[in-house]
Amino acid sequence: MDDLAGGLRPLSLLERVAAMEHPATLAELAAGSDVPRPTLHRWLSALVGAGLLQRSPDGRRYEIAPRASQLAFAILSNQPRAALRHDLLRKVVEAVGESCNLTVMHGAEVTYIDRVEAMWPLRITFQRGSRVPVHCSASGKLFLALMPQAKRDAVVRDLTFERFTDSTLADRDALLAEVATIRKQKYALDREEYLAGLVCLAVPVMQKIGRSPTCVAALAMQAPVSRLSCDQMLEKLPALQEAARALAGTLE
């Protein structure tokens, strides 16, 4: 696990903080490893100085800083590996016959990492940065369903529930009820909740972070409801789930 050598050893701390559910205190980090406290303190200070971590407002904890998010996006959009993912995405688009996209959650929104259009010959439209609110997208609801409850509460508490269509979930209760169902089903639907006429089916891409499996990304298929009803879409579920497993494999 901590096979980082030399000057990069502080990076193991970044990994551990990223794997934690709550921002960590120095003491918590000290408890989980045999690194002496002064060394830990020095490493954390270095990471803070580098802008990768920052102290939480109360000054006692360490949390992921913007520069780390930037780095993460840069890594994800980098070639060879992004190309691998893009190929897998293309294959699943071919298999299901509809456009697909890959998303991650960022703040209270869902960000597109990659997307392949069904009707077009392959074109690498990196809509990196396209963002959709979490309450009206299949991916977003899926992330909410699969994240630890504490985080979900923190996100849901501050949502504004902007309406986009007649079907957009209108309030906290409706969202939480659907999220409960989604958690059991392991997939999420968007029934024209963001764009009228557009339906969407999302499945999770799981990865072990720390010791527990986490939904790190979502693979979603979207189609005009005129071409595919929600029931018809569900027929594609196995294909999507297999593709999601393959995508998870590219992270090994």
Added chain:
Amino acid sequence: MDDLAGGLRPLSLLERVAAMEHPATLAELAAGSDVPRPTLHRWLSALVGAGLLQRSPDGRRYEIAPRASQLAFAILSNQPRAALRHDLLRKVVEAVGESCNLTVMHGAEVTYIDRVEAMWPLRITFQRGSRVPVHCSASGKLFLALMPQAKRDAVVRDLTFERFTDSTLADRDALLAEVATIRKQKYALDREEYLAGLVCLAVPVMQKIGRSPTCVAALAMQAPVSRLSCDQMLEKLPALQEAARALAGTLE
């Protein structure tokens, strides 16, 4: 850009490789910086050894390796609390129509931990991490007002009361008098006390520490006095206070 210090300096290479369209050769990386080749080679080897980079199939170039992708997903799926705070800040800026910032007190100064600019052509650009003396900012006076008396005395005793404008509070008595008022009002104003032409309204972000509620951060709105008088600013008080309540949730 390359403000990474000490043992983390090799990380700048990871950032640069991630930012490149194509996998990089050592020579390309050498051309873009003044790091000697042997050092570059050593750093790259360290990153490869850590599993963050790998050599491309032709053995000549360096590209992102699986562990870096894992790290990236871990960072993004650990939704930074900072992102939630930033979202909330964006919303309150939208609501009040002026720039807002979030500050904490650090020593005898106030530090900006986040900031969102309003969409006005005329605006003052502060940046994250900027620090302002406690006696001439709305946030600072607010912190002083809401902290335990013993601590306030300790801080005030050592203040130097540097003057920035004609309105800057000039001495201990003036400051303590205003602080007494602020403690009752639960909000603080800065009437051009730091920058001429700039007024500011701050409200507390409260959080229970131990058993007593503490002002752990301040949410402040600032505007050119030419656009908003102090009275007009006070109309935004309820919006700010509600946002402050929401922000308290993101501070755990």
Added chain:
DNA sequence: ACGAAAATTCCGAAAAACGGAACAGGATGG
């Protein structure tokens, strides 16, 4: 096969990381 450019290895000097011990400061419990 030859020359040029890139990549890699060497190694002594220089710099930094290391971590035990001591210290500070706030929370906790009596």
Added chain:
DNA sequence: CCATCCTGTTCCGTTTTTCGGAATTTTCGT
């Protein structure tokens, strides 16, 4: 309210890396 404990921070002599110019090997273009 004060004593106590626990967390976080600083100190500093020792140890361990890192640094990078020069030399050496490998690769590539012609």
